[in-house]
Amino acid sequence: MRLMHAKNIHYSIGDRTLLHIDELAIHRSDRIGLIGENGEGKSMLLHYLMGELEGVQDVRWYGTRAYFKQLHSSTGNVSGGEFTLQELDRVFQEQAELLLLDEPTNNLDWQHVEAFEKRLLHTRQPFVIVSHDRQLLDRLCTTIWELKDGKLSIYKGNHEDYVAMKKVEQDQQQQSYEAYTKEKKRLLERARQKEQQAKGMRKPPSRMGNSEWQLHKGKAKGKQQKVERVTKVIQERLDRLEQVDKPYEEAPLTMEHQHLRPIHGTYVMTAKSLTAPKPNTSLYYIEQLELLNGKKTAIVGPNGCGKTTLIKQLLKEHHPIIWTSQARVGYFSQTLHSLPKEDTILSFIEKDSPLSSSMIRTILGRLHFYRADVHKSIDVLSGGERVKVALAKLVTGDYNILVLDEPTNHLDIEAIEALEKLLIAYNGTVLFVSHDRRFVDRVADSLWTFQDNTVHMFQGSLSEWKEHVTNPPMQDEATYDLLTLETKLSELISRISVPAPGDDSDQLEQEYQMVLAKIRQLKSK
Numbered sequence: 001m002r003l004m005h006a007k008n009i010h011y012s013i014g015d016r017t018l019l020h021i022d023e024l025a026i027h028r029s030d031r032i033g034l035i036g037e038n039g040e041g042k043s044m045l046l047h048y049l050m051g052e053l054e055g056v057q058d059v060r061w062y063g064t065r066a067y068f069k070q071l072h073s074s075t076g077n078v079s080g081g082e083f084t085l086q087e088l089d090r091v092f093q094e095q096a097e098l099l100l101l102d103e104p105t106n107n108l109d110w111q112h113v114e115a116f117e118k119r120l121l122h123t124r125q126p127f128v129i130v131s132h133d134r135q136l137l138d139r140l141c142t143t144i145w146e147l148k149d150g151k152l153s154i155y156k157g158n159h160e161d162y163v164a165m166k167k168v169e170q171d172q173q174q175q176s177y178e179a180y181t182k183e184k185k186r187l188l189e190r191a192r193q194k195e196q197q198a199k200g201m202r203k204p205p206s207r208m209g210n211s212e213w214q215l216h217k218g219k220a221k222g223k224q225q226k227v228e229r230v231t232k233v234i235q236e237r238l239d240r241l242e243q244v245d246k247p248y249e250e251a252p253l254t255m256e257h258q259h260l261r262p263i264h265g266t267y268v269m270t271a272k273s274l275t276a277p278k279p280n281t282s283l284y285y286i287e288q289l290e291l292l293n294g295k296k297t298a299i300v301g302p303n304g305c306g307k308t309t310l311i312k313q314l315l316k317e318h319h320p321i322i323w324t325s326q327a328r329v330g331y332f333s334q335t336l337h338s339l340p341k342e343d344t345i346l347s348f349i350e351k352d353s354p355l356s357s358s359m360i361r362t363i364l365g366r367l368h369f370y371r372a373d374v375h376k377s378i379d380v381l382s383g384g385e386r387v388k389v390a391l392a393k394l395v396t397g398d399y400n401i402l403v404l405d406e407p408t409n410h411l412d413i414e415a416i417e418a419l420e421k422l423l424i425a426y427n428g429t430v431l432f433v434s435h436d437r438r439f440v441d442r443v444a445d446s447l448w449t450f451q452d453n454t455v456h457m458f459q460g461s462l463s464e465w466k467e468h469v470t471n472p473p474m475q476d477e478a479t480y481d482l483l484t485l486e487t488k489l490s491e492l493i494s495r496i497s498v499p500a501p502g503d504d505s506d507q508l509e510q511e512y513q514m515v516l517a518k519i520r521q522l523k524s525k
Helices: 042-049 080-093 110-121 134-140 159-200 210-240 307-315 345-350 357-366 371-375 383-395 413-425 437-443 462-470 477-497 505-524
Strands: 002-013 016-027 031-035 058-061 065-068 098-102 127-130 143-148 151-156 267-278 281-292 296-300 321-323 329-332 401-405 429-433 446-451 454-459
Touching: 002 042, 016 042, 016 151, 031 042, 031 134, 031 159, 042 098, 042 127, 065 080, 080 110, 110 134, 127 134, 134 159, 134 437, 143 159, 151 159, 159 210, 267 307, 267 505, 281 307, 281 429, 281 446, 281 454, 296 307, 296 437, 307 401, 307 429, 329 383, 345 357, 345 371, 345 383, 357 371, 357 383, 357 413, 383 401, 383 413, 413 437, 437 462, 446 462, 454 462, 477 505
Parallel strands: 031 127, 031 143, 065 098, 098 127, 296 429, 296 446, 329 401, 401 429
Antiparallel strands: 002 016, 002 058, 143 151, 267 281, 267 321, 446 454
């Protein structure tokens, strides 16, 4: 049963057509995920269907609907997360026959996102949801709408099914492209041969005399006209040959990280007795914290626990926070620092970067800045594009440690996946905060988890941590930590006794004293 039916969806601003969809329908059983790159018009499509845009709209509704509009800021003294929860409660309480949800999980932490997922899973209400959260789209949706260049493509299944079908489409386009280029090459070669044959008929063979050629000329002319007719037919076939574009193919990404200044030692940062005061109490107290060299460490925890506060505190580099002397830290914050508006994307990224121009262009291509796009002025870029430029500057910069605070905010799914690949290929150390669960699970191999107003360190991915929490190891944790520390102490004693080339003796001694203190502390307990 239909709940909405629309025809001739068309919307333009100036000479740019933003929506051009012949027909669209929503049925009672639909659970639809609406996706597309930033700026494609996903929110605009919902506004159009709701009758909120100027112009004639042929949209018919056959049931009630509740609409959650994308939130761009908090209201009054209420935080973004609190206001989102209030608005979601309002939408669900309306008991409408259809839900239209535009980025409803923005500003929500993992616990609230998972609670929202469960709520939608257990409701019978059909919905259309705009989201960049791939895990949410996989768990909730049975249909994906992809908006691209103003047109809508419909795929059955969840986001994972959509990705598989897009891969099939790309493979089919590649096969069509190869068949097209092969046939075009064959016809061009055939036309060239006929042209050469026709040219040869216009002059006498070397062994034929002039008088003999005059007698033979009439007969040759007939043959020449026949060859020219064949050439014309070949040219017509070339003209009718439907052009097939080559599908976009990512250039291989082998990051040139020889430029990274090496860091010797197990830890790039150590800290003790960290606290962040707030009225009448403290936000957290962390007895010991260590950032492992070469690891991608994610800081996870609920909204308001102090993730951003901790990052800012660590970057101040004052006692008791000690960064290795070899550290060169690049920082990305939620509030973007002003970028040089007069620069082009390429000139800004190339400035002071040790990477080659071709590698920089490859990285920009991964972030969907193609060909002439790299010469755009930063001044004309959207918010999401500026985020990508800032991230590209860090990944290509002269840094061996990246600290990223919510780098996936304002990015569409394709840009998030591109950033994942860049960070996985990055050989330096990464410390980051993100609310994107799949992004964290794919990138992080180490976690700092906020629990009970402190931070616990875990070596492993998000999936491994969840398994650890659900099914904790039988071995006593204190015994396990003691064995690990004693093994580490033996390693350090060996390295101090016979230092390897490049070892920092002061740092080794510092690590030795720290591990020894931990062992004593555990034994005293």
